[in-house]
Amino acid sequence: MSDAAQSTAAEVRAAAEAVKTALDRHLAAVERRSGEDDPAVYEAFNQLAAAAEVYDELLYDRYDEVTPFEIPGAEDALPPYAGPEEPNALSVLIRRDYAVAEPQRLLAQAQRIEAAEGEDGAPASGTVHGALGLLFGEFEPDEIASRHKEFGLEEGDSTLWVTAADEPAEPGEWLEAPFEQVDPQQVVCRFDVSAVFDDEIDDVDEDDEDQDGLEDELASDLDEDEDLEPLDADRR
Numbered sequence: 001m002s003d004a005a006q007s008t009a010a011e012v013r014a015a016a017e018a019v020k021t022a023l024d025r026h027l028a029a030v031e032r033r034s035g036e037d038d039p040a041v042y043e044a045f046n047q048l049a050a051a052a053e054v055y056d057e058l059l060y061d062r063y064d065e066v067t068p069f070e071i072p073g074a075e076d077a078l079p080p081y082a083g084p085e086e087p088n089a090l091s092v093l094i095r096r097d098y099a100v101a102e103p104q105r106l107l108a109q110a111q112r113i114e115a116a117e118g119e120d121g122a123p124a125s126g127t128v129h130g131a132l133g134l135l136f137g138e139f140e141p142d143e144i145a146s147r148h149k150e151f152g153l154e155e156g157d158s159t160l161w162v163t164a165a166d167e168p169a170e171p172g173e174w175l176e177a178p179f180e181q182v183d184p185q186q187v188v189c190r191f192d193v194s195a196v197f198d199d200e201i202d203d204v205d206e207d208d209e210d211q212d213g214l215e216d217e218l219a220s221d222l223d224e225d226e227d228l229e230p231l232d233a234d235r236r
Contacts, residue, residue, distance in 0.1 A: 007062040015055040022051040037081035082185035087164035090188070093179060096145060097156030103128055105152030110134045157194040164188050 022044070029044035056067045100106060110131030114124065124130035135144065135151055148155055163186045174181060 007058045009062065012055070012058045012062045015051070015058045018051045019048070019055045022048040039080040042080050079185050081164075081188065083164040083183075083188070084166050087166070087188070089165040089168040091163045091165065091169070093161040093163065093182065094141070094159070095179075096141070096158040098148060098153040099156060100128060100132075100152060101154035102152030105150075106131050106135070109151050113138050157192075159193070160191045162188045162190070 026041075026044040026048045029038070029040045033041050052067065052069075059065050059067065106128065107125060110125035113134050124134055139147075144151060144153070145155075161182065163182060165186065
C-alpha cells in the first residue's frame with residue numbers, strides 16, 4: 001500500500017475501539033446465552049472476529065505490527081443449530097487418518113490374523129493394502145484407534161460429527177456418498193483432533209534436545225528388540 005493510501009493513526013485507534021466494543025458485546029452475549037447454540041453468541045463471535053481482522057490489518061499497514069492473538073473466521077465455525085429440538089435419530093460421522101509408519105509390523109500382524117483363520121490360497125497379508133484389508137476386516141475401528149501402534153500405524157488428524165434428524169435414513173440410501181449430504185445446521189456437536197492445534201516451541205535448550213535425542217534412540221532400540229505379541233483373531 002502506498003504512503004498516500006496508508007492508514008492513519010486515527011483509523012487504527014478507531015479500529016482498536018471497535019475491537020473493545022465487540023469484546024464487550026461478545027462477553028455480554030455469552031453471559032446471557034440461552035443454550036449451547038445461542039444465535040446471539042454466534043453473531044457476537046462473528047462481529048468480534050471481523051473487528052479484530054480489520055484492526056490487525058490497519059495496525060500492520062500503519063505500524064508494521066501484528067496482534068498477538070488470532071480469532072478464527074466465521075467460515076471456520078459451525079452455523080447455529082437449526083435441527084429438531086428433540087431428535088428422533090442421529091448420525092455419527094467419523095474420519096481418522098493414519099500413516100503407515102511401520103509396514104513390516106503391519107504385515108506381521110496381518111500374517112498372524114491370516115494364520116489364525118487358516119485360509120488357503122494366496123496370502124492377502126503379503127502386501128500393505130492386503131494387510132490393511134485384513135486388519136480392518138478383523139477389528140473394529142475403535143480398537144484399531146486404541147491399538148494403532150501395535151499395527152504399525154501413526155495417528156493423523158481426526159474428526160467426529162454428531163448430526164440430528166427427525167427420522168432415521170432409509171437403509172442403503174447414503175452408503176455410496178456417506179459424507180456429501182451433511183447439513184451444517186443439523187450438527188449437534190463436533191470434535192476435531194489435529195496436529196495444527198499443537199503449540200510449537202521454537203527455542204529449545206540444547207541440553208533438552210540432546211536428552212530428547214537420547215530418549216528417541218533408546219525408544220527406537222526397544223522397538224527393534226520388542227517381540228510382537230500374538231493378536232486375538234476373534235475380536236468381534
